[in-house]
Amino acid sequence: MDINTQIILVIIVTSLATFLSRFLGVLTSEKVKADSKVFQWFNYVAYATLAALLARMIIFPAGVLAEADLILRLIVLISCIMLFIITKKNLVLPTVFSAILLSLLSGL
Amino acid sequence: MINSKYFFQGLKSLIGLRSPALPLGCSFIALGALLKDAGFNFQQSALSSFLTYALPGQLVMAESFIVGASLINIFLAVWLVNARLYPMTVSLVPLLKHKDQPRWKYYLSCHFLAVSSWLIMKEKYKRVENKYRIDFWIGIGTGTISTAVITTLLGYSVADYLNEDMLIGLAIVNPVYFFCMIIGAMSDTKIAIASIVGAVLGPIIYLISPEWSILYAGIIGGSLSFLLGDKNGY
Numbered sequence: 552m553d554i555n556t557q558i559i560l561v562i563i564v565t566s567l568a569t570f571l572s573r574f575l576g577v578l579t580s581e582k583v584k585a586d587s588k589v590f591q592w593f594n595y596v597a598y599a600t601l602a603a604l605l606a607r608m609i610i611f612p613a614g615v616l617a618e619a620d621l622i623l624r625l626i627v628l629i630s631c632i633m634l635f636i637i638t639k640k641n642l643v644l645p646t647v648f649s650a651i652l653l654s655l656l657s658g659l
Numbered sequence: 660m661i662n663s664k665y666f667f668q669g670l671k672s673l674i675g676l677r678s679p680a681l682p683l684g685c686s687f688i689a690l691g692a693l694l695k696d697a698g699f700n701f702q703q704s705a706l707s708s709f710l711t712y713a714l715p716g717q718l719v720m721a722e723s724f725i726v727g728a729s730l731i732n733i734f735l736a737v738w739l740v741n742a743r744l745y746p747m748t749v750s751l752v753p754l755l756k757h758k759d760q761p762r763w764k765y766y767l768s769c770h771f772l773a774v775s776s777w778l779i780m781k782e783k784y785k786r787v788e789n790k791y792r793i794d795f796w797i798g799i800g801t802g803t804i805s806t807a808v809i810t811t812l813l814g815y816s817v818a819d820y821l822n823e824d825m826l827i828g829l830a831i832v833n834p835v836y837f838f839c840m841i842i843g844a845m846s847d848t849k850i851a852i853a854s855i856v857g858a859v860l861g862p863i864i865y866l867i868s869p870e871w872s873i874l875y876a877g878i879i880g881g882s883l884s885f886l887l888g889d890k891n892g893y
Contacts, residue, residue, distance in 0.1 A: 554698065558699055561720060563710070564734050565737045567734070568735075569716050569737060569738075573744050575745055575748075576745045577765050577766050579749045585754050585756070595884045596877050596880075597881070598850050598881070599876060599878075599880025599881040600877025603860060603873045604740075605834045609831075610862040611869070613719060614693055615826045628834070631838075635842065645835060646681060654827065
């Protein structure tokens with residue numbers, strides 16, 4: 552199998568694996584009412600799952616982020632969260648700051 | 660078929676200071692560079708962001724591909740890392756449902772479901788008339804997926820000019836931004852409990868079971884906050 556066919560297959564497999572969760576979500580939603588307990592449970596599970604994923608992305612990252620030391624990643628995250636709180640929930644400043652700070656720190 | 664007024668309102672939510680277009684763009688620029696590194700061509704990189712449109716899954720895909728994992732292994736690894744999309748979909752679509760809207764809209768537009776679009780919709784749905792929430796959602800989704808595809812291609816094109824420190828800087832923007840957004844949503848006590856427990860348990864369970872850690876942490880954190888809140892009547 553040539554490399555291009557392999558890559559296309561990998562893309563399709565990845566996309567199917569991803570769409571599966573979205574599709575099953577809509578299917579389940581047919582039976583779930585927005586004011587029900589089940590909906591509430593799913594809502595909290597969604598936030599907890601998301602927080603777990605984000606924590607994993609910082610502590611056990613995939614991709615290029617793994618090249619930066621854990622301590623640097625944590626310093627950047629914590630200082631940006633503090634900036635977010637100090638600036639009364641400005642989102643642009645901490646995100647721009649995070650990229651610059653980590654680039655500088657990991658270049659040292 | 661799709662109400663254009665609400666569609667464009669949704670699309671416009673990508674403009675402005677709270678817009679997720681910036682962090683979304685940064686992380687897909689880093690992804691574009693990574694895909695080039697993994698041996699994808701220009702069109703394949705765009706196709707991947709268009710068809711998958713879920714950053715953590717695409718990162719896993721690229722890494723698994725580089726180490727030569729089998730298709731079945733890639734499917735399982737991606738499914739597990741992107742399984743968060745299931746509870747996220749179930750906690751959004753019921754808010755968008757309306758009896759006058761056709762079902763195909765929901766089954767097609769669920770492809771737009773990703774962290775960025777989900778958080779915007781969660782923040783804004785109350786201000787959108789019930790019947791047209793789905794059209795507003797399609798507007799948001801069209802905007803976010805276009806941003807993802809365009810910035811993937813941008814990252815692919817400028818990959819040679821970005822040094823590693825710059826790529827590392829770009830890659831942290833995404834988790835930082837979404838951490839801030841979740842902290843913004845924490846004024847709701849139960850969301851706060853769920854998020855904190857999830858964030859603490861996720862990495863701990865990862866040490867025991869890397870693949871299942873996100874799901875386990877999510878179910879435990881979510882159920883705990885659901886039960887606690889019920890008892891204490893938050």
